Amino acid sequence: MEPTDTKNPNYYHRVVDCQWACPAHTDVPEYIRLIALGEFTEAYLVNRESNVFPGILGRVCDRPCEPACRRGRVEAEPVAICRLKRVAADHREDIRARLPRAPKKKNGKRIACIGAGPASLTVANDLLPLGYEITMFEKWHAPGGLMRTNIPSFRLPARVLDEEIGYILDMGVDLRLGTEVKSLKQLLASGEFDAVFVGSGAPKGKDLDLPGRRASLHVMEHIHIGIEWLESVAFGHTRAIGKRVLIIGVGNTAMDCCRTSLRLGATDVKVMARKPRGFFKASDWELKDAEEESVEIVVNHSPKAFVVENERLVGMTFDKMEYDIDAQGRIVGERVVGEAFLPCDDVILAIGQENAFPWIEDDIGIEFDRWHVPKIDKVTLQSTLPNVFFGGDAAFGPKNIIWAVEHGHQAAISIHKYCQGLPVSERLPPTLKLSSRKMGLHEWAYKNEYNPIERRLMPHVDLKERFKKVDIEVELGFTPEQTAAEVQRCLNCDIQTVFDANLCIECDACVDICPVDCLTITANGPEDELRTRLKAPAMNAAQPLFVSVPLKQTGRVMVKDENLCVHCGLCAERCPTAAWDMQKSKIKIPYAIDETHPSCFSPQTRKSA
Amino acid sequence: MSFIPKPKVAHPSLPKNELGLTRRDYEGVMSTLCAGCGHDSVTAAIIEAVWGLSIRPEQVVKLSGIGCSSKTTAYFVSGGHGFNSVHGRMPSIATGAIAANKDLYYIGVSGDGDTLSIGFGQFAHAIRRNINMLYIIENNGVYGLTKGQFSASADIGSKTKRGEENLQPPIDPVVAGLTLGAGFVARSFSGDKQQLVPLIQAGLKYKGFALIDVLSPCVTFNDHEGSTKSYRFVREHYDEVVHADFVPPAQEITIQYSPGEAIPVTMHDGSRIVLRKLDERYDPTRRGKAYNYLRDRLAKGEYVTGLIYIDEKGRDFHEVNGTTDTPINQLPYEVLTPGAAALEQIMSRYR
Numbered sequence: 001m002e003p004t005d006t007k008n009p010n011y012y013h014r015v016v017d018c019q020w021a022c023p024a025h026t027d028v029p030e031y032i033r034l035i036a037l038g039e040f041t042e043a044y045l046v047n048r049e050s051n052v053f054p055g056i057l058g059r060v061c062d063r064p065c066e067p068a069c070r071r072g073r074v075e076a077e078p079v080a081i082c083r084l085k086r087v088a089a090d091h092r093e094d095i096r097a098r099l100p101r102a103p104k105k106k107n108g109k110r111i112a113c114i115g116a117g118p119a120s121l122t123v124a125n126d127l128l129p130l131g132y133e134i135t136m137f138e139k140w141h142a143p144g145g146l147m148r149t150n151i152p153s154f155r156l157p158a159r160v161l162d163e164e165i166g167y168i169l170d171m172g173v174d175l176r177l178g179t180e181v182k183s184l185k186q187l188l189a190s191g192e193f194d195a196v197f198v199g200s201g202a203p204k205g206k207d208l209d210l211p212g213r214r215a216s217l218h219v220m221e222h223i224h225i226g227i228e229w230l231e232s233v234a235f236g237h238t239r240a241i242g243k244r245v246l247i248i249g250v251g252n253t254a255m256d257c258c259r260t261s262l263r264l265g266a267t268d269v270k271v272m273a274r275k276p277r278g279f280f281k282a283s284d285w286e287l288k289d290a291e292e293e294s295v296e297i298v299v300n301h302s303p304k305a306f307v308v309e310n311e312r313l314v315g316m317t318f319d320k321m322e323y324d325i326d327a328q329g330r331i332v333g334e335r336v337v338g339e340a341f342l343p344c345d346d347v348i349l350a351i352g353q354e355n356a357f358p359w360i361e362d363d364i365g366i367e368f369d370r371w372h373v374p375k376i377d378k379v380t381l382q383s384t385l386p387n388v389f390f391g392g393d394a395a396f397g398p399k400n401i402i403w404a405v406e407h408g409h410q411a412a413i414s415i416h417k418y419c420q421g422l423p424v425s426e427r428l429p430p431t432l433k434l435s436s437r438k439m440g441l442h443e444w445a446y447k448n449e450y451n452p453i454e455r456r457l458m459p460h461v462d463l464k465e466r467f468k469k470v471d472i473e474v475e476l477g478f479t480p481e482q483t484a485a486e487v488q489r490c491l492n493c494d495i496q497t498v499f500d501a502n503l504c505i506e507c508d509a510c511v512d513i514c515p516v517d518c519l520t521i522t523a524n525g526p527e528d529e530l531r532t533r534l535k536a537p538a539m540n541a542a543q544p545l546f547v548s549v550p551l552k553q554t555g556r557v558m559v560k561d562e563n564l565c566v567h568c569g570l571c572a573e574r575c576p577t578a579a580w581d582m583q584k585s586k587i588k589i590p591y592a593i594d595e596t597h598p599s600c601f602s603p604q605t606r607k608s609a
Numbered sequence: 610m611s612f613i614p615k616p617k618v619a620h621p622s623l624p625k626n627e628l629g630l631t632r633r634d635y636e637g638v639m640s641t642l643c644a645g646c647g648h649d650s651v652t653a654a655i656i657e658a659v660w661g662l663s664i665r666p667e668q669v670v671k672l673s674g675i676g677c678s679s680k681t682t683a684y685f686v687s688g689g690h691g692f693n694s695v696h697g698r699m700p701s702i703a704t705g706a707i708a709a710n711k712d713l714y715y716i717g718v719s720g721d722g723d724t725l726s727i728g729f730g731q732f733a734h735a736i737r738r739n740i741n742m743l744y745i746i747e748n749n750g751v752y753g754l755t756k757g758q759f760s761a762s763a764d765i766g767s768k769t770k771r772g773e774e775n776l777q778p779p780i781d782p783v784v785a786g787l788t789l790g791a792g793f794v795a796r797s798f799s800g801d802k803q804q805l806v807p808l809i810q811a812g813l814k815y816k817g818f819a820l821i822d823v824l825s826p827c828v829t830f831n832d833h834e835g836s837t838k839s840y841r842f843v844r845e846h847y848d849e850v851v852h853a854d855f856v857p858p859a860q861e862i863t864i865q866y867s868p869g870e871a872i873p874v875t876m877h878d879g880s881r882i883v884l885r886k887l888d889e890r891y892d893p894t895r896r897g898k899a900y901n902y903l904r905d906r907l908a909k910g911e912y913v914t915g916l917i918y919i920d921e922k923g924r925d926f927h928e929v930n931g932t933t934d935t936p937i938n939q940l941p942y943e944v945l946t947p948g949a950a951a952l953e954q955i956m957s958r959y960r
Contacts, residue, residue, distance in 0.1 A: 073621075074618060074621070075618075442612045442613070448613065449613070449616070450616030450617070450618050452616075452617060452618065505645070505828075505832070505840045505841070506800055506840060506844075507645040507646075507647065507650065507799075507800065507826070507828060507840055508649075508650040508653070508799070508800060508802070509644055509645045509646070509649055509650070511653075512649055512650055512652070512653035513615060513649075515615050515616050515617075515618055515619060515633075516618060516619060516620045517619075517620045517623065518620075536620040536622065536623060537620075537622050539622070553840060553841055553844050554844060564620055564621075566616065566618055568613070568616055569613070570613060570615060573612075573613055573644065574644045574645065574649075575644060575645065576643065576644045576645025576828045576829075576832075577645070
């Protein structure tokens with residue numbers, strides 16, 4: 001193998017699994033360390049820099065960081081990253097004085113954001129301090145988009161939403177509530193805006209056209225589209241549902257629908273899944289929370305028809321399915337083995353959602369593909385009409401909040417460059433800084449002791465208590481004791497093991513002491529073959545190997561399998577020549593403000609920004 | 610030295626031996642030696658070897674004297690028995706223990722000072738008696754614990770860290786072992802576990818006194834320019850003549866050897882050592898030739914390593930002395946202490 005190029009910022013970034021997996025690249029180990037120190041406000045601000053909504057995401061993030069967490073490979077359970085984020089949000093002090101402010105003198109550029117969801121709000125967050133004027137159009141009477149309409153308040157209380165959205169709106173957004181944009185052509189023709197950001201989400205819930213779907217008014221009133229039904233609950237229009245409810249689909253929306261049903265009077269709620277467990281789209285923890293509330297998840301039932309008697313919906317029939325699953329866990333065959341009838345009063349369809357742009361005219365220069373999804377540049381988020389940018393679910397279909405935030409950051413950079421007449425594709429690369437954590441002879445400026453405790457469990461409101469009202473938040477947040485324990489589970493993956501081959505005397509001290517056997521000094525070879533010769537099997541090909549330049553005494557190479565390194569620092573501690581050092585990596589992700597062209601703004605403006 | 614104990618976490622797919630134990634189960638307490646000490650690598654090699662042989666930790670007896678080397682018995686196989694003896698007197702303790710119980714594996718770890726100076730007499734008699742033990746010398750040419758004076762194994766012309774030159778000839782433990790009649794004589798290097806681990810395994814299975822002289826650099830006092838026992842010097846003057854592969858009893862020999870190159874030696878328990886000659890003129894079964902070869906190379910300043918001499922036919926201490934097959938601690942009291950009448954009978958023989 002070629003020697004590893006550690007100058008490439010991506011190498012050490014990838015070692016920080018959680019940060020690498022996060023679409024917005026939140027500096028997870030850093031904020032966990034701050035929480036450990038009791039610096040909740042600082043931890044919150046570290047979060048906010050990248051993910052903008054720490055309190056919201058600390059409750060309902062899709063958590064791509066947690067399956068990636070190295071702790072989950074070393075033991076069984078990852079660090080409760082998301083829950084710790086909430087701790088920082090719950091215990092922060094008033095941070096308003098430390099937030100960026102919009103300058104009084106504007107830069108003369110006006111941006112329209114369509115939709116007031118996480119993507120648009122992030123665009124506003126990034127551009128307002130640069131002197132932009134933002135007008136945000138929202139069809140509902142409250143900002144937040146899907147975060148408000150589709151996530152039930154027993155998971156995400158309105159006050160948390162209002163507070164974090166408020167931080168952005170307070171910088172001076174011209175927010176036009178109850179104002180649905182009906183024609184993009186008109187908006188563009190008004191000439192009011194230098195650029196338009198479309199963050200309108202994927203608002204169309206999929207329907208299920210089976211026999212009986214439109215048999216009568218009664219039937220139609222008792223079959224609901226999941227996201228529309230959640231919206232209507234969120235705004236208080238729907239306050240009740242029948243006793244027996246069938247939820248079709250087993251994604252996260254289905255989980256929100258079943259748990260909301262329980263709070264509106266349902267007593268027998270079944271989630272109907274077409275496939276077996278392991279093929280569900282819902283996150284594990286959302287499934288677990290639903291099952292804790294006695295929701296039954298029925299597998300291998302494929303919807304067949306709505307059953308109507310005397311013009312009333314009485315239930316549904318399903319094909320009972322059987323699947324052949326191969327060694328890789330893929331479905332290779334399926335067949336129907338019977339039929340089942342399940343009685344119900346209401347059905348909620350939660351089988352996915354789509355983008356819908358009836359308000360974007362075909363002749364204004366925005367190209368769509370054959371599924372009527374706009375053609376968007378993956379990096380710049382620019383559409384085929386140069387002054388129109390997309391982000392969030394509107395860009396590439398339903399993803400999640402944290403992706404919407406990341407789209408917002410990237411779109412803000414693009415809009416900023418576009419408004420300066422600079423090419424949007426020329427963007428600053430991420431950079432990485434390393435600094436040693438060595439303090440004294442045996443002192444390291446981080447807590448490197450491996451703590452074997454298990455993942456803490458989130459305390460919940462009592463099962464009887466929580467159904468009394470629709471907006472009782474179920475998760476109580478970690479106690480101080482739980483927080484103090486959970487932070488110790490973080491392996492500090494950003495404290496990198498940095499190797500200098502010129503100093504190595506090949507004494508084997510690091511190889512011998514490494515508790516997880518991730519180091520080997522051996523002859524170089526092709527990667528596949530080299531992986532078989534390491535001290536412990538390096539079977540996770542997704543995790544890179546570090547390979548040094550040839551060592552001075554024997555010409556062999558130092559190989560490190562990054563997969564299971566617990567960053568305990570013993571290699572550096574035992575190295576007689578300091579060839580290994582523990583160095584903190586700080587990844588700098590550029591935002592719009594970093595792309596600022598000095599000549600664009602007056603010195604006074606930059607100071608206040 | 611390190612102040613941070615090795616955390617208990619381990620690689621989840623660490624291989625297990627026949628007893629279901631991993632290497633980690635054969636570790637000892639935290640090493641307090643200098644960072645980078647060769648002795649820590651020898652410790653790691655012993656752990657690997659004992660684990661690989663699937664020896665139960667409680668079957669291991671660890672013996673040592675005084676010195677940096679003699680601290681190391683605390684750093685492996687915590688589940689074993691241990692005796693840290695007076696300076697240079699480890700062979701006496703070992704002889705007693707071995708006489709009392711022939712079922713255990715005896716690992717003596719000593720240094721160049723403990724063996725070649727204060728304990729030289731004990732060392733010679735342990736070889737003469739051919740006690741059934743593995744005797745490892747962690748040889749670094751200096752007294753590390755007293756800050757780096759020359760030891761008896763320091764070579765002529767080797768320099769201390771402060772620049773003084775050694776003028777006295779060294780005692781070479783391998784030459785000494787050969788001339789005193791040891792039946793298993795090997796030399797290795799702490800930085801070469803591929804060679805060292807099978808040697809330790811062979812030495813543990815060898816019936817009789819197995820000597821391994823391990824060049825184990827002192828990273829603090831003897832790893833500089835001018836030293837003849839530094840990592841760099843040893844690597845540059847390293848001559849492996851015979852590589853030994855250890856093959857357990859039930860296992861087939863899977864490594865392919867070119868014809869005439871490999872010599873299999875069967876041990877008393879059915880395990881085999883396959884000797885691979887890296888220098889075809891060399892014969893590890895002829896003591897005289899081995900001795901000449903060694904002297905020749907030593908004069909050129911080269912370290913001959915590998916399994917230098919082996920003779921599996923010698924009679925060990927148990928055979929010569931007719932020691933008890935049942936360990937003394939398992940003998941019934943009446944057998945162990947036959948009483949006044951039996952004593953009278955023995956005494957009468959001398960009247």
